[in-house]
Amino acid sequence: MAISEVDVRAHAKWIGTPVKRKEDPRLITGQGCYVDDVKLPGMFHCALLRSPHAHARIKRVDLSKAKAYPGVALTLTGEELAQATNSLPSVFSLGNKPAPFADYPMAVGKVRYVGEPVAAVVAADRYIAEDALDLIEVEYDPLPAVTDVEEAIKPGAPLLFEEMGTNVTWHGTYSYGDPDKAFAEADRIIKRRLYFHRYSSTPLETFGGIAHFERATGMLTIRSNHQIPAMIHPFMAYCLRIPGNKLRMVIGDIGGGFGIKCAVYANLMIIGHLSMRLGRPVKWIEDRREHLLASAHGTERTGYVEVAVKNDGTILGVKMKTYDNDGGYMRFPEPVGVILWSHVVQSCYRFRNILMDCHAVVTNKCPVTPNRGYGRMQHQFFLERMMNIIGRELKIDPVEIRLKNFIRPDEFPYEATNGSLYDSGDYPATLQKALELIGGYEHWREEQKKSRAEGRYLGIGVVTIMDSGASNLGEMSMIDPDIRSSTAGEAAAIRIDATGSVTVALGTVPQGQSHETVSAQIVADELGLSPDEVTVLTGFDSATHPYCGSSGTYASRYAGTATGALKGAAQKLRDRIFKIAAHFLEARFEDLELSGGRVFVRGVPQKGMALRDIAAISLYNPAALPAGVEPGLEASCNYNYPKANQMDEKFRANYASTYANVAHAIVVELDVETGQFKILKYSVVHDAGNLINPKVADGQIHGGFAHSLGATLYEEFVYNEDGQLLTSTFMDYLCPKATEIPQMEIGHLCSPSPFTPYGTKGMGEGSGPIPALIGNAVEDALTPLGVEVLGSNLSPQNIMAMIWKAKGREPAK
């Protein structure tokens, strides 16, 4: 089915259409406004001195020479910052409990990862600030570092926080169904230790911010490229010891985020404080090395996975013992990432007996934060690898074992064992479609037979997952049941001014997700206009835009939340417009129609009023309005997903809102001499319900695939035993280029969500299982050698290591 054939909304004119983006004219002409493009009068520049050690006590910091350097306005140490601010709130402290350790944006007493900020310099320009950094003398007392998560949990391991007495900062077990019974009834229990490596989506724009404190008003305005400014607003006000109404968060264009920019706030605290000291704007822009070294990484996870199966391939239950390597600090929203797979605990399958045994561990690596596929891609790697391993052990084909265990199309809406409400889907159809798009499964199995006879190594891989969207932040309740959350929402405001034109503001902060365009499409449909006639404000301003408790752009939330907010606000306006028009036209409310900037009586287009006339009446002549109609034509809606709920005492909740479904299929040919492979065919089929803008949806699929392919083949934050990052530039942390991306066959199915206003679902993180997809294909290709893939990074050297191991040979030196 081609995208254009997908049934969107029978009556929608713009929703479902590949409208050209409203964002593009400014971005293709160099007129975007990213944070580093903003220049304020009297602005200073900040640079950070970073730790060269992974773990060390700070004995002495001498800033005297830096202070005396011409052009330097102010210096700051971690100790000074800690005295002047409150420590960063964390999930540990949100339930009104003392945090197990204090966390400040700069090192206090000790450094815990290479690149941790130790001191800051503010100067007339960045060059001078960096000159002055060179003049700071720091005396360190190096301590043994621990980087491996399983070393870090051993007794006697170096402790990051001595006061805790352990590096395990959090541990939780959750049992759903009856795992012990399932394991007792199993024909077999299949166990593996699997490893998901550390990487990041490395947005091309690094972290940055400008803090501007005005002494006369006491107002601190922080411009940045933060992904969750509304959510983090109360944290920052608390840290900086200012009232919320004296902190204004402003976001303009953002040069990519992918989750990683949820972590910007710790740096914003530093410049916020510096600007408050100086009464002048202070800009800080991270450089690339700083970003790779010390911004934030995606989570690395080691998992001990046990699966209870029947000999016919039926999966009865899963036990997962996991250890997340969270790096030097546990910053919000960690340790949520450890259990975020609660969204998709069963993935696409029917097994309901699950034991989650999850550990968050600190080590001397960079702290972690959400990254595209947050918390779920690790689970997807484990589960989708296990599906193949189980299939192999039971001699059941990987496609067949998935089909056997899928939740059936007639079971939706399906309540998962942990209370998550899977909205809709047809998982077998998605997988079948993906196989069709690679040219047929049987065909490739035949080709594989032939190629093996020729001594070639062809491999076929499939994976099937759920791409959940819009969490209710209820995962925080799993960490601490005293934290109550059920916010899966967004807010929007729409104004029709006296000229009859429409302006929209949202609580979202898009980083490429095209919200200006898709919001205009929705509002255009609701108010009978064209998207060109709707202005959607770029970015976000906490002082003027509406927002809710979970506002922001993360966790694929727009399609499940902002759509509702826009519809809610537009419906309020429609109602008011129709009431006014009914009054003036002496017509019945229900006979009216809104189209082409006019309200008119259905079937009698000449009997109508222009939107601008209604706006003018409501603005300038309120006395003429019918009784009970509010003056002005502006309305807002603070929307919460109707199926969002609080966690119950059994740790059950609907942890996400929408549950899109994705199947990937791939054919590779492997070179066993080099460990490299060619992708011969790749297909991906998404079912995200109705698509608001198919072009935008496809763009998300393309980009997600490239991220995950890069992660599988090239990208890894490699540390040595001392905790030094070995891949800290784009020369050794290798992002894929245009020459590395194969052709993709994209398909869409459409199972509309019954719970969202337009049947849409969040999407954009469905590429999470690409490491498992390629792992499945590589293992399949190497069947003759008996290789088993247990890790997510499949670089040529890792593949060669597996081949050598299978052949009983040591790697060549």
Place this chain on the structure above:
Amino acid sequence: MAKRYPVRVKVNGVEYERSVEGRRLLSDFLREDLELTGTHVGCEHGACGACTALLNGQSILSCLALAVQVDGAEILTVEGVADEAKLHPIQEAFWENHALQCGFCTPGMILSALALLKENPRPTEEEIRVGISGHICRCTGYVNIVKAIQTAAEKMAETSQTKGTVQNV
């Protein structure tokens, strides 16, 4: 006070005269001194291509050049690609084909496409991929960027045939 050097340069057809420190990067000079913020800085070590500009018609990485090196030169940045209000066919094609999401890599990508099509007006898909392989885009997987450059090449070839001129780059 560090020694300063005069720099005279024509950027997007406009003459500028400034004095700069010897160490000032061309990317900082363009963005801060000339306030042409369309040129973006993604890595400052010549590995991402975001800061690409054209120096006397050749593509360069402005983060690896010093401002003093461009004295007397002509530079084209993204702000100078469109002809007044009329978008260049490459820009049109980027818009038409959804070849950008966050837009941060886009200016550099457009300038490399311009340099590529000047040298090779009818590139194959493979040649386009190689032509932009100095750039990192984290949003699009390059799929629609490649398509856009193909579309632009076709459009520009048509235009130059009908007009009998080479597209002005």
